[in-house]
Amino acid sequence: MALRKDKNTVKRRPTKYRSPRIYLYALALLLALAACSRRENAGNETTPAATRATPAATARPPATERPAAPTTTPTPKRPAPAVSAGEQAVGSDGQVVVDQVVAPEAAWLVIRADEDGEPGAVLGYAAVAEGENEDVAVTVDPHQVTPTLYAALHQDAGRPGDFEFPGPDTPWPVEADAAVAFEVEVEVAVPAVMVSDQDVTEEGIVVVNSVTSDGPGWLALLLDEAGTPGRMVAYAPVRDGLNENVALAINWRVATPILHAALYQDTGEPEQFEFPEADPMAMVNDQPVISSFQVFLPPDVFVLDQPVVDGTVIVERVISYGPGWLVVYYDEDGAAGRIIGWAPLVDGLNEQIVVPVVESAVTELLHIIIHQDTGAIGEFEFPQADPPLRYDGRIPNPFTFRTDAGNYLITRDQPLSVSNTVTISLAVVNVNAWVVIYNDAAGEPGEVIGTVWIPAGVNREIVVAIDPEQTTPVLHVVLHQDVGAAQEFELEGGVDLPLQRNRSVITAPLTLLRQ
8 A cells, every 4th residue: 555645744855856747847848938939930040051952053143243234325315406696797708607506417507688577588508517506607698688687497308418498408397496587787888880861972971970889890881782781882990889970981973872881890900801701790689780871962873985776875873862864965065965865763773774865866975964853753844844953052064975985895803603604894885796705825815715795785794604624814805896697706717806996906804813
C-alpha cells in the first residue's frame, strides 16, 4: 500500500535539485515564445548566406556596372519668323538695312515699294540664313524708293538660292511679325528734265528750263521721228544735282517742230560724251528721263537744185504753222516773177512735197515763197486771200534753187549690210541713168561690182547689191547714162558711159566701215 503524503508536510530538498515538472513548464514557455517570434518575422525572414542557392545565370552585376537607362533627345523648336526695321535714309547707293530678321529656315528678305498703302513692286531682296540675322543689307533702285517701304520674309520654296517671286517663293504664312512697314528719307536727286514750248530764232538756241542729274551727265536734243525720239542734233554737259536754263545750239534748218530733251549718264570717260557705247540714257522706274516739247522755227524751205522732170519739182522739207501753201515763182531778173505752181502744206513738218509747175515757164532759177491759207481751206485764192507768210514783221526772202545744176550724187560711209548691199544717199540726174559701184585699184575705179538703174529726177536712199568677194576698203560710186537698151547696163562698146560735170566723171568715194 502506498504511503500518501501531505504536501505541506513534505520537506524541501536542497536548491540543486529540480523537479521534472518545472523543466516541462520552462520548455513549454520557450517553445511558445519561439513560435511567436517566427510569426512576427515571417515576411522578413532571410536565408543565411551559407544556405542561399541563387542560380549563377540570374546573378545581378555589381552596382557600378549597371547600364544607364535609355534617354530621348527633345526636338528643338523652330524660331518664329520675325522682321524688325527702323526709320532710315536711302542714298545714291540704294542700300536699305533691316535691323533683324529671324527665319525658321533659309529664306529671303524682300523689300517692296508702297502702293496705295499696300506692298507693291519688289525693289530688292537678299538671302537670309536660318535663325537670327542682324543688319541685313538689301540694295534697291533709289529712284524707285517710296517714303514707306515694306520688309517681308519670303520662303525659299523653289530652287534653292534662286529668288522666284511671283512663283514658289511666296511671303511667309501670315504671322504678325513676318513683315513690317518702315519710313525712309530719300537722299538722292531724282533725274528729271523740264522744258517749255518756245520760239527758236535764226540763232538756233534752245533753252531747257531745268535738268536734275544723279551725278555728272549729258543733256541731248533729239529730232522727232513719227512721234518718237530720233537723231541727236545737240548735247551739253550737266553737273550733279539741279541745272537751270541749260542752253543748246542747234541747226534749226534741220530741226523738227517737236523736239525731245533727254538726260544721259556720264559713266564712261569723264567729260566725254560716249553715246551709245558708254553713256546710256538715264532711267527712272525703267523709263527714260526725257521730255518732249514744241519749237516754233523760222520759216524755212529745203530744196535741192534739180531738173524739172515731167513738169514737177520736189521740195525736201517745209515746216508750216497751220495749213498753208508752197508757191513756186519763175525768175525775173533775179527776183520772184509770176506764179507757175503751188502745193498745199499741212500743219507741222512737210517732206518731199511734189509741186506741179508750168514746164514751159521754167527758168534757170526758180523761187519758193510760203503762203498762208486764210481763205477757203485747201483752195489757193491768192491774191484775193492766202497772202505770203510774214515772220518777225516782214515777208522772208524767197528760197531759190537751180534747174540747170546738172547731175550729182551724195554718198556716206557705212558697213556692208548682211545682204551685201550699200546705200547711196542721193542721186540727182536729168536723164535716166545707172548708179555703178567699182572697187578700188590704186585710188582709181577698178572692177564693176554692182549696178542699179534710176530714173531722171531726184533719187534717195538707193540700194545697190555688190559682190562681197570683190570689195575693197574704199569703193567708187559713179553715175552712168542709160542711152542703149532701156534699163540694160551696156558698158562694153562704149554705150552707157559715165556722166560728166565740168568735163569730169561724176563720182564719189564710199568707205566700208567695220561691223
